[in-house]
Amino acid sequence: MKLEKIVDLLNLKPLSDYNKDLNVLGAYTSDLLSDVIANAKEDRLWITLHGHQNVVAVALLKDLAGVIITGEHYATNDMLKKAKEMEVAVFKTELDSFDISGKLYQLLNNDEE
Amino acid sequence: MRLDFTIISDDFFAAGAASARIKKSLQQVGIPTSLVRRISVAVYEAEMNIVIHAYSGKISLELAREKVRIVVEDEGPGIEDIQLAMQEGYSTASEEARRQGFGAGMGLPNINRAADKFEIESTVDVGTKLVMEFNL
Ligand SMILES: Nc1ncnc2c1ncn2[C@@H]1O[C@H](COP(=O)(O)OP(=O)(O)OP(=O)(O)O)[C@@H](O)[C@H]1O
Ligand SMILES: [Mg+2]
Numbered sequence: 001m002k003l004e005k006i007v008d009l010l011n012l013k014p015l016s017d018y019n020k021d022l023n024v025l026g027a028y029t030s031d032l033l034s035d036v037i038a039n040a041k042e043d044r045l046w047i048t049l050h051g052h053q054n055v056v057a058v059a060l061l062k063d064l065a066g067v068i069i070t071g072e073h074y075a076t077n078d079m080l081k082k083a084k085e086m087e088v089a090v091f092k093t094e095l096d097s098f099d100i101s102g103k104l105y106q107l108l109n110n111d112e113e
Numbered sequence: 114m115r116l117d118f119t120i121i122s123d124d125f126f127a128a129g130a131a132s133a134r135i136k137k138s139l140q141q142v143g144i145p146t147s148l149v150r151r152i153s154v155a156v157y158e159a160e161m162n163i164v165i166h167a168y169s170g171k172i173s174l175e176l177a178r179e180k181v182r183i184v185v186e187d188e189g190p191g192i193e194d195i196q197l198a199m200q201e202g203y204s205t206a207s208e209e210a211r212r213q214g215f216g217a218g219m220g221l222p223n224i225n226r227a228a229d230k231f232e233i234e235s236t237v238d239v240g241t242k243l244v245m246e247f248n249l
Binding site: 001031032033035038042048049052053054055056057058060061062063083086 | 128129132133136146150153154157158162213214215216217218219220222223227
C-alpha cells in the first residue's frame with residue numbers, strides 16, 4: 001500500500017518529508033534497536049516509542065519506509081534534524097504501539113485480498 | 114578504496130555517522146544493496162558498542178577486489194568473557210543506553226550473522242579489536 005494512503009487512513013502526523021509513492025510492504029514493532037536491525041526489513045514501517053536520533057540511524061541503515069512514534073512519546077529536535085538530513089520519514093500517532101500495529105496490520109492485510 | 118573513522122564514546126549525536134558514510138560510499142562504487150546493508154549494519158553495531166561500552170575507537174574499511182575488510186579497534190574496558198558477550202541477550206549496557214533502545218544483547222550476534230568472517234580479540238582494561246570480512 002502507498003505510504004500516502006497509510007498516512008491518510010491512520011491519521012499519522014508527518015514530522016518530516018516523506019515519499020508519498022513508496023510502496024509499504026509491512027511493519028515491525030519493537031523498542032530494541034538491535035532487534036530491529038536483526039528483524040526489520042526494507043520498505044517496512046517501524047513502530048516504536050523511541051523519539052531520538054539513533055532511531056533515524058537504524059531506519060536509514062535498514063532502508064525502512066519510515067518510523068511511527070507512538071503514545072506519549074515525542075521526537076526530540078535532534079531526531080528531527082537528523083531525519084531531515086538523512087531523509088528518513090518520521091510520523092507521530094497518539095495511539096499506543098499495540099493499537100497502531102493492529103490498525104496497520106488490518107489495513108495491509110485487507111489490501112492484499 | 115580505504116575509509117577511516119574515529120569514534121568518541123558517549124557522542125550519541127555523531128553516533129551512526131561512520132556506518133551512514135560507509136553505506137553511501139559502498140553504494141556509490143556499485144556494491145549490491147543487500148551486501149551494503151549487511152556491511153553497514155555490522156559497522157553500526159560495532160560503532161555503537163564503542164559509544165556505549167568503550168572510550169574511543171577507530172574504524173577502518175578496506176575494499177579489495179574480492180572482499181571488504183573492516184577493522185574496529187577501541188580503547189576501553191575490554192571484554193572479559195567473549196563467549197558470554199557473544200550470547201544473544203547478554204548485555205552490560207548502562208541505564209542511559211537502555212533508555213535509548215540499546216542493550217538487547219544482540220549487537221555482536223548481529224555482526225556475526227552479517228559478516229562472512231568475524232573475529233574478536235580483547236584485553237581487559239586495554240581494549241577490543243574486531244575484524245570482519247565480507248565476500249564480494
Ligand atoms: N567494544 C566493547 N568494549 C567493551 N565491552 C563490549 C564491547 N562490545 C561489546 N561489549 C560487551 O559485550 C556485551 C554484548 O554486546 P552486544 O553488542 O551484543 O550487546 P549490547 O551492546 O549490550 O546491546 P545491543 O547491541 O543489543 O544494543 C556488551 O553488553 C558489553 O558487555
Ligand atoms: Mg551492542
